Amino acid sequence: MVAALAFAGPGQEPAVREVSPTPVQPGQVRVSVEAASVNGIDASVATGRLWDVLPHTFPVVLGRDLAGTVQEVGEGVRTFTPGQRVTGAITSMDLGIGTGTIAQSVTVDAGILTPVPVGVSSPRAAAVGLAAVTARDLIAALQISADDVVFVSGATGGVGTYAVQLAVAAGATVLATARPGDAADFVRSLGTALVVDYTDPASAGAAVAPWGVTAIVHAAGDAASLAALLPSGGRLASALGVTAEQVGRADITVIPVVAAAHPAKLSTLLADVACGRLKVPVTRTYPLERAADAVADFAAHKLGKLVVEVG
Ligand SMILES: NC(=O)c1ccc[n+]([C@@H]2O[C@H](COP(=O)([O-])OP(=O)(O)OC[C@H]3O[C@@H](n4cnc5c(N)ncnc54)[C@H](OP(=O)(O)O)[C@@H]3O)[C@@H](O)[C@H]2O)c1
Structure with missing residues (x-):
């Protein structure tokens, strides 16, 4: 036994x-x-x-x-x-x-x-496991590059902390959610340009707007409110399985992501961990x-x- x-x-x-x-x-x-x-x-x-x-x-x-x-x-x-x-x-x-x-x-x-x-x-x-592979699949689905301003909603969780790091590593400017205090410091330490207090939605929206978000990682929060931050042509990838119909925006790309934990992906992520590139x-x-x-x-x-x- x-x-x-x-x-x-x-x-x-x-x-x-x-x-x-x-x-x-x-x-x-x-x-x-x-x-x-x-x-x-x-x-x-x-x-x-x-x-x-x-x-x-x-x-x-x-x-x-x-x-x-x-x-x-x-x-x-x-x-x-x-x-x-x-x-x-x-x-x-x-x-x-x-x-x-x-x-x-x-x-x-x-x-x-x-x-x-x-x-x-x-x-x-x-x-590393499921959370990092999900983050990797979200960032891959969004095809994040150095031209992007990425907003990670749920950045304090397992998926979010990896998504922030992978987006930063891709050269993007990263904005991320956290409660004020230790959670905000934690997310800031991962390389974010702006930490957004999601518990105050009105000021969060006002803080994010001037940055011109091009892509959103949805690991928590209301997807429709998040999608409203995107211009036409923007992209949103959801770990919560949200679809374009559900956010009510036909002019953006919405990708529901189901993590596929192929060992080759895990192996690449672990190699990044081993050499200190991924915390x-x-x-x-x-x-x-x-x-x-x-x-x-x-x-x-x-x-x-x-x-x-x-x-
Ligand atoms: N699609 C897939 O294959 C797949 C795979 C793995 C996970 N998931 C899903 O992905 C989601 C994230 O997973 P996880 O492991 O990272 O969960 P997690 O560790 O609980 O992370 C979620 C984070 O979001 C924060 N949060 C809560 N409400 C929020 C809001 N309104 N706006 C912004 N942040 C908010 C929470 O922080 P507070 O302490 O402030 O509440 C928490 O730190 C879960 O729903 C999970 O089921 C999907």
Whole structure:
């Protein structure tokens, strides 16, 4: 048995409990998990309100990102060997048995894994995962260049902190949302030209307008209000699945983005982390026994990424 942050059944709270390890099938790898980070999907599942929406089998283990060590490889797996340090992100929304990563071990398809570069700790590797790939896909969808003025809404979260950095790295001028105080300082440290207090929408709009925003990363907030900041021909990419119809603007491009966590993308992002080009915004870590707190804290004005240290 392995300890995991799991729902035993509907109507129960997620708690650290013993679950059976999933057998390793051909093409799969069992990873001894050292760290797993928390994402929006975990917080949503933890509410217990998605059982009618997502396919699942109890016990449902939370967690989509992982970093750890290969324990066992299935038939046909030639890319990984036991003892190798690996990381990966599960993007499937199927919460079948053994698919969560906040656990002492998890069995995953070898195709989602990539090696962890030397010098990158497991907590940092686990915090890249889904959030950084989503940010990368948002920035790619917007085709951000040095000519852009990009407004990142939700810049204090996991996706947003990576999106800010990737847009800055592309040479763009970046404006980003944050509450005043520590959150604003945090976002400023990532290279933003202007921090916008989203809790005061009227002054936020007035502060942003003179900058001539050309593109918007939508990781939080009201998409229609954000789209109103764009001129005709502007672009908005949404991590929340918002479409052009929903924002009511036919004269701008709106791209709903669903992250595709291909290992090659993760590998590139991890290489940037290893050489210091990309900061991993881990602001708090939790031992496995406190994993339920990590998921609860996710929705409580935290900054950046929260990580559960399992090993
Ligand atoms: N499409 C995909 O494939 C994909 C993948 C990953 C995540 N997502 C989604 O992308 C979104 C962001 O994910 P995440 O992991 O970065 O979540 P997160 O860490 O919770 O980040 C959201 C951030 O937005 C801030 N915020 C809340 N309301 C805001 C508003 N009105 N305007 C501006 N900022 C606001 C929050 O800060 P406060 O503390 O101030 O509330 C928080 O820091 C989530 O909805 C998640 O489900 C989608």
